[in-house]
Amino acid sequence: MIIQRIEINNFRSYYGHNSFELTNGLNLIIGSNGDGKTTFYDALDWLFRTDDTNKMDTKYISKKRIEELSTNEADDVRVAMTYEHKGKSKILEKMFHFTKSYDDEVNTSNYTFSLIEHDGVERILNDGRDFDKDLPYDFRKFIMFKGEDDLNVIQSSNAMKILVDNFSEVREFDSYFEFTKYATAQAEKARDDAQRLDRKNEAEIKRLNQTISTETDILSDIEREIENKQNEAVNFENLLSNIKQSEEAAKLLVSVNGRIEQLSKRRTEIKGRINENYTINLLDDMWILLGFSDIAEEFSTKVSELDKKRRKLEQTYLFTAGQEKAIKKMQTDFVPLPVYIPGQKIMQEMLDEEVCKICGRPAKKHSEAWEFMLHRLEEYRDSLKVPEEEEISPYYLNNYIVELQKSDNTLNDNLADITKLRHIIQERIALNNRLHNDVRKIEASLETELENKKRILAQTDGLSEEQLLANFDKISKWMDNQKNAENRVKTLKSKQVEHQIILDDARNKLSKMAENTPAAIYAKIATIIRNISDAFKTAKEDNKLRLIHTIENEANLFMEKLNTNDFKGTIRIIEKVNGQGEAMLINNDEARIFNPNTALKTTYLMSILFAIGKLLSEKDKTVFPLLFDAPTSSFTEAKESEFFKEISSLNKQVIIVTKSFLKESAPGEVVLDRNRLNSIDGSIFRIEKKKPFDDKKLGTIQTIISKIK
C-alpha cells in the first residue's frame, strides 16, 4: 500500500481544499506548534475509522469556514486518501455536509464513507468499511503512532495475540488440538474396554487405572494452581511496574530524608553549643574585668605605698612614744644601773654559784649579799617590762588601709584569672566562629539535600512525598508477594514433573500389560495419538517462539541501521505468562537495561515496528506505510538527521509529522533549516498558519501547505 495523496477539506484548521502529494519513501510534514500537525494526524485517524463512531461532529469543521458562511450556505468537510494497493488505485473518502442556519447554528448532514476503486475506466463505489480488507483494523496499531508514548505496541494487551494469530500458523493448530484430545480419549477408552477382558491382571489394571485417574486429577490441580500463581506473579509485577519507576525516587527520598534529619539534628546540637551572650558574659562572668590588671596594679602600688607610709608613721610614733617612756622611767629610778652591769645571764650565774664575780667575794645563799644580787636581778627584770597601766595611745583610730591591704592580697590571688580573661574571650569568640562555620557548612549541605528532595519530588509525576513513601512500603511487600508466587510456581513445576513421571509410568505399564492381548492394538493407537497431541502442543510453543525470534532479529537489524554510531544494546521480546508481550533492551551480559534514554527507547520501539511492518508486508505481499506524529522530539539534531537519512533509505513509505528542522531566525520568527533538510532524501512539506491571524480568534486560523521538495 502506497499513499499517493491526502486531501483535507475544511477539517479544523485545514480551511478550503488542501492536498499532500506523497511519494514512496520518506515524507516529512514540518510544522511548528499549532500549525496543524496534530490535525493532519487526526484527520487521517478520522478517515480510517471503520467502526461507525465519530461520524459527524461540528468540532471537525473549519471555524474560519463557518464564520465565512452566510445563512443557509453550506459546505463539506472531506478527508480523502488516494492510494495504490496490490496494483489497484483506490480512494478512501469520508465527508459530511454542514449548513449554517439563520440563528448561526451549524447543522451537519449527508455523511458518506466510501471506497472508490478504479478498474481501468470503470469506477466502482464500495462502502468505506471495505478499507479493512486493505488495511486490517488490527494492523492499524502497528502503523499509526501519535507521539513517542504510543510506540510501545508490544506491551498493549492484545498485540502479541494479534501477531501470533496473524503471523504464525498456530491458529490453525487449535482445531487439531480439539481433535487430538477427543481421539486420545477415544483410543484410551477402546484400550480400556479391550483390557477389561483380561481377567488375569484385573486387579493390577484396576490399580493402574486408579493411579492414572488420581495422577491426572493431581496434575490438573497443579496446572490450575500454576496458572493462578503465574497470574498472581504477573499481577504483582504489573502493580510493581506502575510504581517501580518511583522506587528509585522513593529510595532516594528515604535516604535524603534521613540525611536531612541527621543534619538538622547536628545543626541544633551545634547551635546549642554556640554561646554568644557576650553582653551577659561581661557581667555574669565578669569579662568586663578584661582590662582590670592596670587598675589592679595602680591599686596595689597605691595601697602598698599607703601601707608602708602608715607603718612608718606608726613606727616613728611608737619609737618616739617608747623613748619618752624610758626616759621617764629612768628618771624615777634612784639607782641607775651602771653601764658595765652584768647582764641577766651573768647575774643568774652568780646567784647559782653563790659568788659575786664583780668583787670576787662569796655570797652564800640567802646571805645579805646573795639577797642583794637577787633583788637587783628582779629589779632589772621589772625594768624591762612596760607597765601595763601606762599603755601608749594608738596612733591610728581606723584600720582602713589594712583592709585595703588585705583586699590587695585577695586581688593578687585573682589577678592571674583576670589576665587570662582576654585569652578566654578570644578563645570563646574563635570557638563560636568555628561553630558558626560548622553551622554554615551544615546549612549548605542541608540546602543541597532539600534541593535534592525538591528535585526528587518534582520528578515523580505528581506523587506527593507521602504517596512516594507509601509506595516504598508497597514495593517491598508486593515484591515479596511476587517472589512467593514465583517460588510456588517453581515448587509446583517440580511436583508436576514428579507426578507426570508416575502417570507416564502407570500408562506405560498399562500398555505393557496389553501386549499379547487383544487390547494391544488399542493401547498402541492410544499411545500414538497421545504423542501426536503432545507434539502439537510443543509445535504451538515453538511456532510462537519462532515468530518472536523473527521479529527480534528483524528489529535488531533495523536497530543496527537506525542507531549506527551509538550504544544500542540488543532488543529482546518475551511473552509473559499471561500472554502479553514485553519488549526490552538487553546489555551484552544479558542484563536488562531498565531506563534507556528516550531517544534510544524510541529507536528500539521503532525498529520493532519496522520489523512487524516487514512481517505484514511479507504476509500480505504488500508494504504498509508507517505514520508517526512527532516521534523524534527527544533526538539531538545530529541523531535526528542520521535517523531520517536511514529512514529514507529503507525503501518504505514513512510519513512523519514533526516540528524538527525549524529554527528561530528572529524572536517569534520560525523558519526552515534548509541546510539540514538538504541532506534528507524524500518529500518535504511545510505547514504553517496563514498570516496574519488573530491569536485570540480561532476563526482566523488557517493551515497552508507548501511543498519544499
Add this chain to the structure above:
Amino acid sequence: MNMNLQNDIEDFVSDNEKLIDKWGKRNPRFEKKYEDSVMRVLSTYGQKVTEFTETKGKILGPGYEPYIIAFFIGLYSNKRIPLSENTDDCKVLGQPLSKWGHGETKQQKNGRTDSSLYFRHTYPKLVNYIFISLVAKTDVDWIALDKGDIKVSSVITALINTMEEYANYGFSVMEDKLHSDPGYFFSHRSFLDIFLQLTNKQNIEEEGEEPEDL
C-alpha cells in the same frame, strides 16, 4: 539628704564595719536624661515585675547593669564627666551597691531575634572590683582617715563621686551610639567589642583617642 543622714548614723552605730561595706550601702546617682535615652532602652530599669512582655527585647536586666557598663567604659577610657550640679537633674539608683549582681538566677529574654532564653548568674564579686578601682582612682588622704582626722562618710562620698563621674562619661558614650544607630547595642558583640577595643593596650597607651573610634 536622708541618704547622707542615714550614712552618718551607720558610721556611728557600727564602727568596726569595713569600708567596702559602708560604701556598699550607698546608691550612686546618674543624670536623669539617660533614664530614657539609655537605661530604659537597654535594661528593665523602671519596669515593674509584672510588665513581663516589655522585658523581651532588653539586652540587660536591672538598672545597675547599664550602670556597671557605663562605669567601666568611663574607667577604661579614663574619662570622667562630673554630674550636673543641679540635684533635680540627677536620679539615685534604686539598688544599693552591695546588692548589685545579686540579680538572682532568673531567666531573661534576650534582645536577639531568636528570643532564646538565657540563664543569668549572680556576680556579687564585681562590686569589689569596682570598689578597688575607685580606691585606685580617687584622691583620698587615707592616713588622715585611719587617724580619724577625716570622716569615713566623706571618703565614701569621694569614692561614689568618682564612680558617678566615670559612669556619667560612659552613659554619654552609650547615648551617642544609640543616637546614631538605635540598634547599635542589639548586636550581640557590640558591648564586648567596645571593651575589647578600650582595653587593647595600644589604645590605652595612645590616650586621648576619641570614644567614637570604639
